[in-house]
Amino acid sequence: MKNSSSPDKVTIKEVAQQAGVSTATVSRVLSGADEVSGDLQNRVLETVQALNYHPNQLARNLRKQATNIIGFLVTDFQNPFFTSVMRGIQDVLQEKAYVLLTANSDENPDQENLHLETFRAQGVAGIIFTPSQTDYSLHQNFLQGLPTVAVDRRPLGLTVDSVTVDNINSIRVAIRHLIEMGYHRIGFIAGLPQTFTALERLRGYQVGLEDERIGLDRNLIKEGFYSQEGGRQAMNNLLDLPEPPTAVLTANNLMTLGALQAIHERFMKIPDEIAVIGFDDMVWAASLQPPLTVVAQPTYDIGRTAASLLLERLNNPDLPFQDIVLETKLIVRASSGEKNCV
Amino acid sequence: MKNSSSPDKVTIKEVAQQAGVSTATVSRVLSGADEVSGDLQNRVLETVQALNYHPNQLARNLRKQATNIIGFLVTDFQNPFFTSVMRGIQDVLQEKAYVLLTANSDENPDQENLHLETFRAQGVAGIIFTPSQTDYSLHQNFLQGLPTVAVDRRPLGLTVDSVTVDNINSIRVAIRHLIEMGYHRIGFIAGLPQTFTALERLRGYQVGLEDERIGLDRNLIKEGFYSQEGGRQAMNNLLDLPEPPTAVLTANNLMTLGALQAIHERFMKIPDEIAVIGFDDMVWAASLQPPLTVVAQPTYDIGRTAASLLLERLNNPDLPFQDIVLETKLIVRASSGEKNCV
DNA sequence: TTGAAAGCGCTAACAT
DNA sequence: ATGTTAGCGCTTTCAA
Secondary structure (H helix, E strand, O other), rough: OOOOOOOOOHHHHHHHHHHOOOOOHHHHOOOOOOOOOHHHHHHHHHHHHHHHHOHHHHHHHHHOOOOOEEEEEEEOOOOOHHHHHHHHHHHHHHHOOOEEEEEEEEHHHHHHHHHHHHHHOOEEEEEEEOOOOOOOOOOHHHHOOOOOOEOOOOOOOOOOOOOOOOOOOOOOHHHHHHOOOOOOOEEEEOOOOOOOHHHHHHHHHHHHHHHHHOOHHHEHHHHOOOOOOHHHHHHHHHHHHOOOOOOEEOHHHHHHHHHHHHHHOOOOOOOOOOOEEEEEOHHHHHHHHOOOOOEEEEEHHHHHHHHHHHHHHHHHOOOOOOOEEEEEEEEHHHOOOOOOOO | OOOOOOOOOOOOHHHHHHHOOOOHHHHHHHOOOOOOOHHHHHHHHHHHHOOOOOHHHHHHHHHHOOOOOOEEEEEOOOOOHHHHHHHHHHHHHHHHEEEEEEEEOOOOOHHHHHHHHHHHHHOOOOOEEEOOOOOOHHHHHHHHOEEEEEEOOOOOOOOEEEEEHHHHHHHHOOOOHHHHHHOEEEEEOOOOOHHHHHHHHHHHHHHHHOOOOOOOOHEEEEEEOOOOOOOOOOHHHHHHOOOOOOEEEOOOHHHHHHHHHHHHOOOOOOOOOEEEEEEEEOOOHOOOOOOOOEEOOHHHHHHHHHHHHHHHHHOOOOOOOOOOOOOOOEOOOOOHOOOOOO
């Protein structure tokens, strides 16, 4: 730790006095290359050092009516997807001396609005968030002039930058892979249709089957909350079918866990009795027996991209808005192995 | 969203004028039950509503030289342990209108110090953090007067409140359980000895064996980073032993995943060929085949407790310091099943 | 290039 | 019980 002897109470005034200049000059020196002669520049810098002066961020904030705080709001930080995104964001923002304020919305519009208001009240410089509502037309006004980037989902009725993944294609690729491995009866564990990603991934399932000229059997689609229990129930419903699927695709990482739980509870063998492809490559995916084939989202890059987008807009508010769509990657492991031992 | 038409520029002055009172009175009304007559009180409140006035937090911060921001610094938010703790913290702090600033230290002292300084510069009201250094005597001065709570680990040389778990007893209980299930050769996958929890859990292993009158075989202890790869290597070292263990205990959740990976790579059966008890009850523990026996930490409560402790100190800085130690719980699942099918 | 001075919007003495 | 007023520490016109 610095040799700062107790909370610094050194102000710009004292630095100015000590250096024999005005506070304005000190401020100019510290706020980057303004028009200050090298002579004074050095004198100020030395005094700053000598006095161990740290500008008071609070005063700066008030004066500039702006902070170096970015608000990050997601549905649930306990979902590893978001912590990975957060990491990407932090790595980018830290370089530019921004700090991150975090909050959970729990997919609850009231909570979400509350936190957005709180962010605003804190004077955040910008916001990165995961929309959980179906319509944001009323927010356009609220977010006017407040740089905002949506991640994971695009907010309907709101003109902001966004970073999402190609959900539709993700599932198509997964289906093609299953077909190639010999699976033809493919179940789909979907999220609730009010969610952006759930909708897209379901669409991917439909398109994927069309690609392969396989008729859609609505019975093979089971919906649920994006949660472990939601996945477990959906999987159970699938397995209770008179003619259950031989392979299953999940639309969300927590649902994957629930699906696995249901499969294990019936002591079914993966992939012999049922092949599984999960969404998101979580840390545990490789530690399962058998290791899990997954659609891997570029979580860290989603975060980095979102933060970069925000930084750009902070610098130039009039930039055209961008919807960036990143590609996912199918990571093939043993849970979708060749269908041969039926 | 509120019907706030564009960023509010309504100040306390305008409210005062409109209501026909002084700014001081408005301030008094808004900052809780001060001495203001019911008459004026209502008049002010109405005007506030009518004008949709929101106090400027930035001005408030400067004037009070304090914010409603709490800094939360952990080694790695991608570890689910910390997000669960964070959730507990947020649930408590949100009620009191505090917001949470987050940062990762990556077990890196420089990063940790940097973020602590950043927190300070932001004028945080308090700090909750996971110490990753071995000596904090130099920080005592820095944190003077800045309410601080340590979680998960106690910082050596620093007098602050802390919330940890009973690591020693946790491992003892796990060992007793393994013995009861018929396992006598128990390996231990430990963290690096500079970490508070690693040290305590290792001690628990030693004491646990003593409890059972089992001699300590140093070969059965393998150290590594608190990471998946660290756990994998340690497990491999254990399995490469001439006389490998029949059961293994891990000291950290990520290491558990690595250990499982190593076991699966050798196609060994759990628990028949090797029983496993992990540390931390992560979401995936129940989705494994077989489900994993774990030492469950009260993660959410750790967070709630830490936040409550901080709140108490915020209200009363002169309270005696507390080291709160919470109990863990052994959750028995199939991975530590009866040893019978050797 | 530098300094003087006016606030940013609020709260807390102090005065009434 | 209420109003007046002096800042909190900084940045940024404006003037020199």
